[in-house]
Amino acid sequence: MFHLRCIACGEVYDRREVIYQCPRCSGLLEVVFDLSEISVTKAEIESRAFNLWRYRELMPVEDYTRVVSLNEGGTPLYRADTIAEEIGVKELYIKNEGANPTGSFKDRGMTVGVTKALELGATAVGCASTGNTSASLAAYAAKAGIKCLVLLPAGKIAIGKLAQALLHGAIVVGIKANFDVALKLVREICAKHNIYLLNSINPWRLEGQKSEAFEIADQLGFEAPDRVVVPVGNCGNISAIWKGFKEFHELGLIDELPVMTGIQAEGASPLVRAFKAGESSVTPEPKPETIATAIRIGAPVNAPKALLALKESRGIAESVTDEEIIEAQKLLARKLGVGVEPASAASVAGLKKLVEAGEIDRSERIVCVTTGHALKDPEIIFHRYEKPIEIEPSIEALEKVING
Ligand code: F0G
Numbered sequence: 387m388f389h390l391r392c393i394a395c396g397e398v399y400d401r402r403e404v405i406y407q408c409p410r411c412s413g414l415l416e417v418v419f420d421l422s423e424i425s426v427t428k429a430e431i432e433s434r435a436f437n438l439w440r441y442r443e444l445m446p447v448e449d450y451t452r453v454v455s456l457n458e459g460g461t462p463l464y465r466a467d468t469i470a471e472e473i474g475v476k477e478l479y480i481k482n483e484g485a486n487p488t489g490s491f492k493d494r495g496m497t498v499g500v501t502k503a504l505e506l507g508a509t510a511v512g513c514a515s516t517g518n519t520s521a522s523l524a525a526y527a528a529k530a531g532i533k534c535l536v537l538l539p540a541g542k543i544a545i546g547k548l549a550q551a552l553l554h555g556a557i558v559v560g561i562k563a564n565f566d567v568a569l570k571l572v573r574e575i576c577a578k579h580n581i582y583l584l585n586s587i588n589p590w591r592l593e594g595q596k597s598e599a600f601e602i603a604d605q606l607g608f609e610a611p612d613r614v615v616v617p618v619g620n621c622g623n624i625s626a627i628w629k630g631f632k633e634f635h636e637l638g639l640i641d642e643l644p645v646m647t648g649i650q651a652e653g654a655s656p657l658v659r660a661f662k663a664g665e666s667s668v669t670p671e672p673k674p675e676t677i678a679t680a681i682r683i684g685a686p687v688n689a690p691k692a693l694l695a696l697k698e699s700r701g702i703a704e705s706v707t708d709e710e711i712i713e714a715q716k717l718l719a720r721k722l723g724v725g726v727e728p729a730s731a732a733s734v735a736g737l738k739k740l741v742e743a744g745e746i747d748r749s750e751r752i753v754c755v756t757t758g759h760a761l762k763d764p765e766i767i768f769h770r771y772e773k774p775i776e777i778e779p780s781i782e783a784l785e786k787v788i789n790g
Pocket of ligand 1: 490492514515516517518519520586617618619620621622623624680681727729730757758
């Protein structure tokens with residue numbers, strides 16, 4: 387079975403308690419499985435459909451036949467030889483999370499999170515979001531038939547994500563402040579009005595996201611890569627992925643653990659600064675800024691978990707500029723045919739920077755996670771890339787174009 391435990395003071399809590407932080411010390415909570423009770427073989431896993439529920443023994447739900455699912459997970463792991471060559475590494479893979487039902491890795495968290503909400507008797511769910519979380523929660527709440535409230539930093543949400551939240555019928559509220567403020571506000575309103583909170587502070591949600599690690603290992607033939615590079619905002623995903631690798635390792639399903647590498651945008655990089663300064667907590671950035679709006683976060687709530695993941699895996703953290711992000715987005719789009727939103731490209735931009743700086747061994751086997759689909763943020767493409775060419779409808783005009 388499984389229960390909740392505080393990562394700071396170690397206090398344990400029953401899985402039926404509706405809590406998001408340790409009631410005793412306010413520390414972050416994590417879900418702990420009794421792994422000695424779990425026996426699942428590689429062959430059993432391989433006999434199942436390739437989606438998140440392939441790893442059902444490690445998903446903390448009461449009855450997996452009653453989960454709220456849109457068939458999330460099962461995303462492609464592309465071998466990216468052309469990009470590997472460009473960056474100068476031996477073996478590179480792209481784990482394309484944009485291929486999830488609503489176009490981001492958040493769906494992995496929400497299938498478990500919304501299932502948990504129903505198990506705990508919730509009739510409404512809520513979140514603050516830089517966009518993807520709200521799009522995903524809106525869709526899963528619709529599937530579950532419960533109400534959904536999303537708080538967004540007004541004017542700072544990529545249009546595709548905003549459209550999704552509206553499409554799926556959530557109550558969509560723009561807050562005239564940044565994500566960090568919206569998160570504070572949603573936590574208050576959720577507590578006050580019995581709305582189940584599904585930001586990544588919610589430990590159940592991160593359990594779904596740890597399946598990214600299971601899949602990467604599975605797709606590499608039950609082997610961990612040397613390194614996994616992840617874009618970082620609120621610090622939930624990198625922590626979840628690390629937890630997933632640790633559990634597979636403890637169960638003997640993989641022999642090695644990867645090194646975790648977290649990448650933030652330069653204008654929103656509190657984790658990177660704390661990591662480089664060797665600090666055990668982050669100093670919030672009051673005015674985070676980057677074109678990668680998904681990771682425009684100054685006060686990441688899961689920072690203690692991410693710092694632990696970096697420490698335990700002997701990992702590193704680095705920041706990249708908006709220009710480096712766009713360059714990497716272009717590389718993925720034009721050398722691999724994979725369209726990702728800016729935040730996602732941060733992983734590849736960070737890898738390139740770290741390889742050039744000599745911080746990463748070129749002979750490593752590396753997986754970069756790309757977290758969200760390009761269509762989430764079409765405006766960035768219109769602003770930063772070539773414009774379409776308009777001509778009169780004649781062969782001569784068309785020939786002028788194709789002849790450059
Ligand atoms: N990449 C994308 C595309 C995201 O949407 C996010 C987070 C991240 C990376 C960073 O993940 O927060 O777990 O470190 N988006 C959240 C949201 C904050 O509201 O959609 P993280």
